[in-house]
Amino acid sequence: MTSIGATVKEPGSSKHNKTGSWRTFKPILDKEKCIDCENCFLFCPEGCINKEYDIDYDYCKGCGICAEECPVKAIKMERE
Amino acid sequence: MLRVISANRALAEAVKLARPKVVPVYPITPQTTISEYLASFVADGELKAEYIMVESEHSAISAALGASGTGVRVFTATSSQGLALMHEILFAAAGLRAPIVMGNANRALSAPLSIWNDQQDSISERDSGWMQFFAENAQEALDFILQAYRISEDQDVLLPSMVCVDGFILTHTVEPVDIPTQEDVDKFLPPYQPTHSYLDPEHPMSIGTFTDPNYYMDARYDMEIAMEGAVDVIRKVNKEFEEVFGRKYDLVEKYECEDAEIILVAMGSICGTIKAVIDDLREKGEKIGLLKVISFRPFPREDIYNAVKNANRIAVLDKNISMGIGGVLFNEIKAKMDVDASGFILGLGGRDVPPEDIIRIIERTRNPTDTQKINWIGIKEEE
Numbered sequence: 001m002t003s004i005g006a007t008v009k010e011p012g013s014s015k016h017n018k019t020g021s022w023r024t025f026k027p028i029l030d031k032e033k034c035i036d037c038e039n040c041f042l043f044c045p046e047g048c049i050n051k052e053y054d055i056d057y058d059y060c061k062g063c064g065i066c067a068e069e070c071p072v073k074a075i076k077m078e079r080e
Numbered sequence: 081m082l083r084v085i086s087a088n089r090a091l092a093e094a095v096k097l098a099r100p101k102v103v104p105v106y107p108i109t110p111q112t113t114i115s116e117y118l119a120s121f122v123a124d125g126e127l128k129a130e131y132i133m134v135e136s137e138h139s140a141i142s143a144a145l146g147a148s149g150t151g152v153r154v155f156t157a158t159s160s161q162g163l164a165l166m167h168e169i170l171f172a173a174a175g176l177r178a179p180i181v182m183g184n185a186n187r188a189l190s191a192p193l194s195i196w197n198d199q200q201d202s203i204s205e206r207d208s209g210w211m212q213f214f215a216e217n218a219q220e221a222l223d224f225i226l227q228a229y230r231i232s233e234d235q236d237v238l239l240p241s242m243v244c245v246d247g248f249i250l251t252h253t254v255e256p257v258d259i260p261t262q263e264d265v266d267k268f269l270p271p272y273q274p275t276h277s278y279l280d281p282e283h284p285m286s287i288g289t290f291t292d293p294n295y296y297m298d299a300r301y302d303m304e305i306a307m308e309g310a311v312d313v314i315r316k317v318n319k320e321f322e323e324v325f326g327r328k329y330d331l332v333e334k335y336e337c338e339d340a341e342i343i344l345v346a347m348g349s350i351c352g353t354i355k356a357v358i359d360d361l362r363e364k365g366e367k368i369g370l371l372k373v374i375s376f377r378p379f380p381r382e383d384i385y386n387a388v389k390n391a392n393r394i395a396v397l398d399k400n401i402s403m404g405i406g407g408v409l410f411n412e413i414k415a416k417m418d419v420d421a422s423g424f425i426l427g428l429g430g431r432d433v434p435p436e437d438i439i440r441i442i443e444r445t446r447n448p449t450d451t452q453k454i455n456w457i458g459i460k461e462e463e
Contacts, residue, residue: 005238005276005299006175006291009283009284
């Protein structure tokens with residue numbers, strides 16, 4: 001239920017909003033091809049890729065910047 | 081204590097008695113004297129409030145909303161173009177459920193530019209989620225401000241209110257007004273205690289956040305429930321007001337409606353003219369009545385229907401026009417109840433409505449040629 005005036009009383013509760021549901025294309029990383037350059041980690045605007053190159057699909061919106069920036073084409077965008 | 085004052089003065093006296101903590105107001109004709117009276121009350125120490133001098137009406141309502149978000153009682157006032165400039169924030173104030181009370185001196189909207197009275201300004205904000213109460217005289221302006229705070233701050237409502245007074249006709253003419261004592265007002269209107277939405281470091285919350293489609297619609301639905309629930313809250317507040325101050329109000333006022341064959345429906349100061357005409361006609365044995373709509377939002381459909389259902393003919397008088405469909409009150413009455421009514425547009429931009437016009441309306445209502453036709457009263461060509 002929405003609170004009166006849609007106020008938010010729980011700190012940090014925006015994490016409940018799983019923005020991964022907005023995604024149309026899903027980035028799939030082939031770790032065999034990965035050269036550990038950190039480009040995807042650095043360019044991801046949502047901070048959804050960690051240093052082990054695990055992708056957080058709860059919040060990844062599927063923008064495809066990681067795939068675009070990967071120098072060895074290790075990330076493919078697949079339709080959901 | 082009876083004093084001979086204008087509706088603007090009566091409204092300002094009511095605000096002083098309601099003890100708001102923040103008053104951001106930008107002056108505009110014909111509201112200007114409200115802003116002046118309040119400024120002098122604050123300067124003279126009679127009203128312990130922060131009077132914010134803002135640079136526009138958009139800022140006035142924005143400051144009012146921000147102040148309300150800190151959990152204090154707030155007042156602002158405007159008119160016409162000023163209300164139109166507030167449009168964006170009016171919706172925000174209602175959506176954030178800020179119980180702000182505003183005085184609106186009803187004035188025509190440009191173009192052509194006019195400073196004179198009609199009710200187009202507030203009627204055009206009918207969908208904003210604000211309650212709107214229309215005063216017939218200065219006493220009602222004072223009383224409705226006090227009631228508006230009680231209604232807006234009620235836990236079952238939490239929506240802002242607009243008290244509407246007809247520009248110049250009420251704002252700049254004087255009449256005797258009973259100004260209640262501070263003691264009685266304090267009894268009726270205790271200090272505002274916010275519980276739902278206020279900034280407090282001890283209980284942090286975010287106000288005015290972005291909502292995705294999972295939340296927005298439910299918040300709007302809650303507002304509609306609150307607006308419908310306001311009808312019962314207004315009745316309760318009217319009753320308590322009568323107990324303290326002795327003046328009786330309802331969402332509508334029925335004047336000689338009981339056995340009336342023709343009932344006129346109207347809002348605001350024009351009801352005074354209509355009552356005088358009815359008194360004359362009743363002496364001649366003509367059964368005419370008036371239904372004064374005080375609460376335009378919430379819309380009191382049951383009260384209106386019960387008052388007019390036994391009349392043979394109904395006339396609805398609008399000081400506004402929704403181009404292409406006619407008067408707003410007329411159309412809402414036609415939409416919400418099974419009655420046949422004639423619609424009249426009159427008094428736009430200060431066009432005078434003398435008693436003869438009311439008699440003309442009664443005659444046209446008695447023998448309607450086409451009830452779909454919107455009747456314009458006082459247009460020069462027809463004379």
